[in-house]
Amino acid sequence: MKLSGWGRYPVVDCGTATLRGPEDLGGVLARRGTLIARGQGRSYADAALNRDLTLSTLGLGRMQAFDADTGVLTCEAGVGLDDILRTFVPRGWFPPVVPGTKFVTVGGMIAADVHGKNHHRDGTFGAHVEALTLATADGGIRVCSRTQDADLFRATLGGMGLTGVILSASFRMQPIETSFVLAETVAAADLDAAMAVFEASHDWPYSVAWIDCLARGRRLGRSLVLRGAPMRRRALPAALASRPLRLAPEGRIRVPVDAPSLLLNRWSVGLFNGLYHRRGRARAGPRPVHFDPFFFPLDRIDGWNRLYGRRGFVQYQCVLSAGESAAGLAALLGRVSVAGQGSFLAVLKRFGPAGEGLMSFPAEGYTLALDLPLRRGTLALVDALDGITHAHGGRVYFAKDACCRPERMREGYPQHAAFDALRKAWGAPRKFASELSRRLEL
Amino acid sequence: MPANNDIGLALVLGATSDIGRAIALGLAREGCDLQLAGRDPARLKAEADDIRVRTGVAVTEHACDVLNADGGAGLAEALDPCPDVAVCVVGLLGDQQASERDGSAAQLVMWTNYVGPALLMGALAARFEARGSGVLAGVSSVAGDRGRATNYVYGSAKAGFTAFLSGLRNRLAASGAHVVTVKPGFVRTRMTEGMRLPGPLTGAPEEVARAVVEAIRRRRDVVYVRRVWRAIMLAIRLVPERLFKRLRI
Ligand SMILES: Cc1cc2nc3c(=O)[nH]c(=O)nc-3n(C[C@H](O)[C@H](O)[C@H](O)COP(=O)(O)OP(=O)(O)OC[C@H]3O[C@@H](n4cnc5c(N)ncnc54)[C@H](O)[C@@H]3O)c2cc1C
Numbered sequence: 163m164k165l166s167g168w169g170r171y172p173v174v175d176c177g178t179a180t181l182r183g184p185e186d187l188g189g190v191l192a193r194r195g196t197l198i199a200r201g202q203g204r205s206y207a208d209a210a211l212n213r214d215l216t217l218s219t220l221g222l223g224r225m226q227a228f229d230a231d232t233g234v235l236t237c238e239a240g241v242g243l244d245d246i247l248r249t250f251v252p253r254g255w256f257p258p259v260v261p262g263t264k265f266v267t268v269g270g271m272i273a274a275d276v277h278g279k280n281h282h283r284d285g286t287f288g289a290h291v292e293a294l295t296l297a298t299a300d301g302g303i304r305v306c307s308r309t310q311d312a313d314l315f316r317a318t319l320g321g322m323g324l325t326g327v328i329l330s331a332s333f334r335m336q337p338i339e340t341s342f343v344l345a346e347t348v349a350a351a352d353l354d355a356a357m358a359v360f361e362a363s364h365d366w367p368y369s370v371a372w373i374d375c376l377a378r379g380r381r382l383g384r385s386l387v388l389r390g391a392p393m394r395r396r397a398l399p400a401a402l403a404s405r406p407l408r409l410a411p412e413g414r415i416r417v418p419v420d421a422p423s424l425l426l427n428r429w430s431v432g433l434f435n436g437l438y439h440r441r442g443r444a445r446a447g448p449r450p451v452h453f454d455p456f457f458f459p460l461d462r463i464d465g466w467n468r469l470y471g472r473r474g475f476v477q478y479q480c481v482l483s484a485g486e487s488a489a490g491l492a493a494l495l496g497r498v499s500v501a502g503q504g505s506f507l508a509v510l511k512r513f514g515p516a517g518e519g520l521m522s523f524p525a526e527g528y529t530l531a532l533d534l535p536l537r538r539g540t541l542a543l544v545d546a547l548d549g550i551t552h553a554h555g556g557r558v559y560f561a562k563d564a565c566c567r568p569e570r571m572r573e574g575y576p577q578h579a580a581f582d583a584l585r586k587a588w589g590a591p592r593k594f595a596s597e598l599s600r601r602l603e604l
Numbered sequence: 605m606p607a608n609n610d611i612g613l614a615l616v617l618g619a620t621s622d623i624g625r626a627i628a629l630g631l632a633r634e635g636c637d638l639q640l641a642g643r644d645p646a647r648l649k650a651e652a653d654d655i656r657v658r659t660g661v662a663v664t665e666h667a668c669d670v671l672n673a674d675g676g677a678g679l680a681e682a683l684d685p686c687p688d689v690a691v692c693v694v695g696l697l698g699d700q701q702a703s704e705r706d707g708s709a710a711q712l713v714m715w716t717n718y719v720g721p722a723l724l725m726g727a728l729a730a731r732f733e734a735r736g737s738g739v740l741a742g743v744s745s746v747a748g749d750r751g752r753a754t755n756y757v758y759g760s761a762k763a764g765f766t767a768f769l770s771g772l773r774n775r776l777a778a779s780g781a782h783v784v785t786v787k788p789g790f791v792r793t794r795m796t797e798g799m800r801l802p803g804p805l806t807g808a809p810e811e812v813a814r815a816v817v818e819a820i821r822r823r824r825d826v827v828y829v830r831r832v833w834r835a836i837m838l839a840i841r842l843v844p845e846r847l848f849k850r851l852r853i
């Protein structure tokens with residue numbers, strides 16, 4: 163079956179099967195060749211693709227236990243974040259970390275060790291995982307945690323499915339009083355101003371910035387910093403107080419066909435960014451926003467990835483240390499604005515310290531993410547951006563990367579040798595591989 | 605079942621199937637307690653736990669193999685309390701060609717789709733009839749509407765089950781108990797994994813579940829999921845045998 167990630171590039175013809183429970187493992191592992199687990203396929207490029215066998219975990223959709231005293235949920239790896247939200251928000255619980263879309267699985271959140279708008283305070287999703295069960299290459303099922311097979315646990319957080327198939331996990335959820343966030347938007351005239359806002363916003367649980375990619379010169383890095391905090395029940399306006407833990411209405415807007423990539427030429431993107439900028443300024447001052455649009459603004463538009471046309475797009479995301487950020491980000495943004503291939507989404511975020519995952523992406527400093535519709539020259543541009551990131555000692559995110567050079571990856575991820583050794587010790591290389599791991603020689 | 609259509613307790617036979625677990629969850633979301641029956645205790649417990657965590661309804665687990673020699677009488681009698689609703693999802697697609705070569709393969713398909721489920725529903729019907737209330741719902745298949753070369757062993761067994769349910773409905777009509785026949789078309793499940801299915805005619809287990817819950821509430825007689833299947837099967841039944849026997853569909 164022809165499969166791709168969310169960026170619709172690359173497209174690979176893959177063998178497929180669905181895992182519905184541990185009882186299906188024997189047959190799957192006995193197949194010739196390697197395999198990779200796939201959740202909802204929301205990674206952008208080739209992390210969840212393997213031409214031999216791409217194994218869907220969507221049949222692992224069961225919740226196993228919930229402890230209302232500690233907030234620990236144990237569930238199978240194919241359970242969706244949207245499912246968890248629907249089930250637990252009305253009961254007053256929220257996942258510890260959520261990425262920018264709710265259409266991801268627990269397995270995908272662990273394997274990519276995802277970060278959210280609260281990374282600077284709460285770390286990655288993996289930091290809240292207490293234990294996980296992993297199907298390893300030898301056909302065994304192992305419970306790993308910080309006290310049991312701790313090395314395997316650390317390699318699996320952010321391990322992109324390359325240590326085995328995560329079957330289930332236990333993680334701690336956070337109590338909430340309402341399903342609303344008190345949010346405010348701060349306009350920042352340039353990159354320095356945006357970074358200053360982040361540095362002053364450490365006490366805000368959530369923060370993220372939208373950058374106008376086309377602003378140049380003095381206005382390079384012109385952005386809107388969005389920050390927020392969970393709302394207490396008594397702070398809720400009267401109109402919302404009757405159902406403080408409500409879910410958002412379900413409706414979604416569909417993108418019916420592959421939009422011509424013309425839609426995203428530099429003028430329309432400039433227009434979009436300009437509008438966004440003005441709107442943000444007008445709405446400054448804290449106001450209640452439902453968690454769904456706050457955390458998942460794009461989820462309302464079904465299949466928005468098709469807006470970039472049938473050739474797809476690449477999302478570029480890197481992280482630079484705090485010290486290198488000012489210079490590195492300026493160089494990256496400068497390079498993008500010169501190329502005139504700007505995008506809807508340029509996102510900036512301050513990360514807190516790195517976590518335990520051997521191959522996890524986040525590290526202390528700033529992360530920048532931008533979409534680049536695929537056309538002639540795009541991959542060369544990405545390679546140039548990679549060069550800048552590399553020169554500033556940064557690294558790229560495996561869940562987004564489409565064309566990093568193996569040697570740059572190795573320098574960016576200093577623990578890759580330990581990761582390799584651990585995989586070998588568990589026999590993983592002969593059973594678990596993805597198009598990404600082949601490309602990066604992982 | 606009380607007059608206000610509240611289902612207090614429902615039994616799902618074959619609760620480890622994709623369709624069965626979706627039906628069970630659908631019923632639980634309506635607030636109804638569950639008895640889940642299946643042949644693999646570990647998988648049954650996983651389904652029961654899922655529903656407990658999600659909904660908080662009371663769930664009990666029951667061993668059930670429709671190949672049992674007692675025809676399910678033991679299970680039907682042991683259920684305490686007797687459920688308000690019983691849904692049977694048990695079935696086996698089998699391999700048509702294997703069934704043609706090997707009588708024992710054919711027998712397994714016939715037994716699993718017809719003899720076993722029919723005896724079980726029959727045993728439950730006795731209790732429902734005596735009580736004078738409740739709904740029995742059997743998941744049969746559009747494949748039972750006409751035998752075709754590509755799957756007539758399965759189809760004939762489903763035809764037998766469909767006829768059995770029809771007769772049972774007729775028998776119970778005066779008693780206050782009711783029988784629903786559910787005929788899904790293609791559904792994306794473990795049973796059809798790896799098969800090429802026509803998208804617009806193929807449903808998800810949750811879709812079947814919604815239709816079943818609705819059919820039970822409204823005491824429908826025969827429902828097709830998706831509904832276009834009723835028209836499709838009518839057309840297929842109308843083709844004269846002289847022509848039909850030469851078709852490959
Ligand atoms: C709109 C949008 C916004 C996003 N925002 C963020 C963000 O803010 N922060 C962030 O960190 N990420 C973000 N992402 C990326 C996304 O969160 C990750 O790619 C996540 O891994 C996707 O989960 P999935 O279930 O779709 O996994 P897939 O994309 O299917 O798989 C991703 C990786 O996880 C592995 N995997 C999946 N399931 C298992 C399993 N059961 N066992 C072992 N390995 C497994 C796969 O092999 C693959 O390597 C965003 C993506 C989109 C589309």
Ligand SMILES: NC(=O)c1ccc[n+]([C@@H]2O[C@H](COP(=O)([O-])OP(=O)(O)OC[C@H]3O[C@@H](n4cnc5c(N)ncnc54)[C@H](OP(=O)(O)O)[C@@H]3O)[C@@H](O)[C@H]2O)c1
Nearest residue numbers: 618620621622623669670693694695745788790791793795
């Ligand atoms: N999928 C379709 O396209 C489709 C179309 C029309 C009708 N149907 C019918 O829908 C029903 C559910 O099927 P499904 O698609 O969800 O596939 P499935 O998962 O294969 O369901 C079959 C169920 O029957 C159970 N079963 C088989 N033999 C049994 C036995 N001897 N004793 C007790 N239980 C037994 C299985 O138990 P285990 O879980 O232990 O294996 C499983 O729960 C079946 O009756 C099927 O014929 C399906």
